Amino acid sequence: MNREVAVAAEARHVFVNAVDDPPNASAFLGGVVRRDGVTIAVSTSGVAPALSALLRQALDAILPRDLVAWMTEARRQRTIWRRDRVPMEARKPRLLQALNGLYGGPRLKTANG
Secondary structure, three states, rough: HHHHHHHHHHOOOOOOOOOOOOOOOOOOOOOEEOOOOOOEEEOOOOOOOHHHHHHHHHHHHHHOOOOHHHHHHHHHHHHHHHHHHHHHHHHHHHHHHHHHOOOOOOOOOOOOO
């Protein structure tokens, strides 16, 4: 039955989530964390869906509760970088410094203060 569904779905360009039957699946959705504009996906290609679920739970648990503040700061920083033409290789260190500043760490000094 799963094979028939997979063939019909493929003909219609529709995904099939069959976590217990990887050869007949085209989507594995058990390991997705979506929060505050961030999406993180984990896959075991259908081989171990319970592991994907456990990893999803673990990732969700370790993400900061104030992730929305991280996203807000990242958006703000990106606007500055684009305006100031900050090179790509300098952006991650600057973002880390800016995020540390959310918790009282040293803030990145900018031309505007």
